[in-house]
Amino acid sequence: MFSDELLVRLRSARRLAVFTGAGVSQESGIPTFRDALTGLWQNYDASSLATPEAFAQQPDLVWGWYEWRRAKVLACQPNPAHYAIAKLASHVAHCNVITQNVDDLHERAGSRHVVHLHGSLHAARCSVCGLGFEYPPGIPDEPEGGRHISPPACVSCGAQVRPGVVWFGESLPQQNWDQAQAVTEQCDVFFSIGTSSVVYPAAQLPMLAASGGAYVVQINPQATDLDGLADCNLRGKAGAILPALVQAVWAGR
Ligand code: OAD
Secondary structure (H helix, E strand, O other): OOOHHHHHHHHHOOEEEEEEOHHHHHOOOOOOOOOOOOHHHOOOOHHHHOOHHHHHHOHHHHHHHHHHHHHHHHHOOOOHHHHHHHHHOOOOOEEEEEEOOOOOHHHHHOOOOEEEOOEOOOOOEEOOOOOEOOOOOOOOOOOOOOOOOOOOEOOOOOOEEEOOEOOOOOOOOHHHHHHHHHHHHHOOEEEEEOOOOOOOOHHHHHHHHHHOOOEEEEEOOOOOOOOOOOOEEEOOOHHHHHHHHHHHHHOOO
16 A cells, blocks of 8 residues: 555654645535535635634624534544554654644644644734733533634733634744745655645645655645645545544554
8 A cells, every 4th residue: 555665664754744734624524625515605615714804794693603613623533543643653753744634633642743834723812012812711501503703802912813824815923934835845754644735835744855855745635736746646535534544543652
């Protein structure tokens, strides 16, 4: 199932970079961004809701969408892909996860070095003064079809609180982006897992890895723009492929 070259590259790797997207959380029950939206959002696509303009025009719709996603994430569990990625760190000296996901499933599975490029569902802040917002404890009880919810007001300045994610048209957090590029440039093997590889600048990372001489491995059930650049394309679900790969490379260790 796996090529000898892949097994040899992984056994000798000292530095891994694992770049992940929504496909890694799909098997935990979190819809990807390319899945059709349903319920209240059926006439929208994710890229039209994840913008500053959408929040300015329809704050109740956008806040409701993020609350629905946050409730889903709080109620779900990491899947075998998250656990296999966390396990990589016990076999390779340096293992860094770079994620576009705004959930915390890598951390809950035990990954310790996780760089978030697109922010977090759990770190809302004031849209004006930037003060962090404290969510009430527990899992919000959101109906499956979603609902409109007014964003809360900032306790300091009274302005609207906004989701703590990076929207289309906004810059990535500079420190995280610098860190992502640094670990990508230094790695021996670069994984791109469960991402459609279309959203920039994050989608530059596999190219940066390849130009630095890393062996690039993609895991995805679908073809993507990365197929031509990757040294190895593993076609299938991350939750099935990754545990099998860890077992094949480090069986008994
Ligand atoms: P996408 O929703 O664009 O792509 C998900 C990818 O995961 C697709 O290529 C699927 O084929 C693949 N996939 C689905 N199920 C999988 C599974 N079980 N195992 C492995 N792969 C699977 O998600 P991202 O590439 O993460 O940005 O999207 C990138 C960014 O675009 C997101 O962070 C978000 C989005 O709009 C912002 O909100 C700024």
